[in-house]
Amino acid sequence: MKNDPGGKKNSQDGKLEVRTIQVTQTARLASASSNEGCLVMVLSGSGMLYWNQVPGNGVGAGPDSVLLLGRRDYDFEPAGGWPAELLVCRFPLEMMSEVQKAQLLDNSKAPVVLLGDPVWSGRMRTLLELAAGAWQEPDCPGRLYLALLLHYVGKEAADESGSASQQRNETIEKICAYLNANYSQKLNLSGVAAQFYLSPYYLSRLFRRVTGQSIVDFINVRRIEEARRLLENTDLRINHVAEQTGFSTTAHFRRVFREQVGVSPVQYRKVHRGGEK
Numbered sequence: 001m002k003n004d005p006g007g008k009k010n011s012q013d014g015k016l017e018v019r020t021i022q023v024t025q026t027a028r029l030a031s032a033s034s035n036e037g038c039l040v041m042v043l044s045g046s047g048m049l050y051w052n053q054v055p056g057n058g059v060g061a062g063p064d065s066v067l068l069l070g071r072r073d074y075d076f077e078p079a080g081g082w083p084a085e086l087l088v089c090r091f092p093l094e095m096m097s098e099v100q101k102a103q104l105l106d107n108s109k110a111p112v113v114l115l116g117d118p119v120w121s122g123r124m125r126t127l128l129e130l131a132a133g134a135w136q137e138p139d140c141p142g143r144l145y146l147a148l149l150l151h152y153v154g155k156e157a158a159d160e161s162g163s164a165s166q167q168r169n170e171t172i173e174k175i176c177a178y179l180n181a182n183y184s185q186k187l188n189l190s191g192v193a194a195q196f197y198l199s200p201y202y203l204s205r206l207f208r209r210v211t212g213q214s215i216v217d218f219i220n221v222r223r224i225e226e227a228r229r230l231l232e233n234t235d236l237r238i239n240h241v242a243e244q245t246g247f248s249t250t251a252h253f254r255r256v257f258r259e260q261v262g263v264s265p266v267q268y269r270k271v272h273r274g275g276e277k
Contacts, residue, residue, distance in 0.1 A: 045084030
């Protein structure tokens with residue numbers, strides 16, 4: 001069963017409506033039948049955004065993600081049965097220019113789902129919170145708030161496909177070099193993020209976006225590459241191979257090794273060296 005936290009009276013008077021909502025089950029955030037846009041920031045929790053009620057259409061959104069929706073049906077489903085807190089700004093689509101609609105609400109593409117750097121996210125959150133505190137006032141400068149919000153959304157959307165994307169790729173290249181040099185250490189997402197002054201969630205999303213895999217998967221691939229070399233060329237015991245390649249336990253090493261290589265470390269050594277140590 002879906003709930004509709006938006007209601008049917010939103011922004012019908014030509015003004016913004018900004019509210020914080022708790023989503024505990026699949027919720028309709030925007031509708032193709034309404035002449036209304038919806039700008040959403042995820043404050044806590046996470047979930048999947050689906051559009052046009054097509055199961056294959058879905059994109060994840062977590063804390064600090066910003067979604068710009070309109071012109072088709074959008075449903076948000078909280079992840080893992082846990083509630084998500086959303087800051088939702090509704091507005092008449094007539095408050096957007098035709099150029100903005102064409103660029104940001106193109107139904108031939110996936111919806112705009114952004115995760116900018118902490119500075120950008122902070123600006124978006126501040127503007128939305130200011131609008132949330134003022135939208136019911138008679139003299140609320142709704143168009144000004146929306147203009148600023150859409151300015152930052154448009155800029156971030158352009159950056160993700162422009163020069164800023166190249167800068168982010170360079171950041172990921174530096175992170176990959178760091179991981180390749182330190183894979184044998186006890187690495188975790190929070191520690192790597194702190195090393196590069198990024199939030200763990202932002203780093204996780206950015207790394208997957210650029211490389212197509214998670215940081216954990218990237219580290220494990222490098223560790224197993226080295227483990228194979230050690231199994232082929234040294235007499236180290238299996239537990240020592242696990243330790244030297246950064247695995248916290250031998251059991252974890254055996255599991256990851258089998259997942260990636262298809263055989264156990266012992267079997268791998270037997271095939272490549274004709275024996276086991």
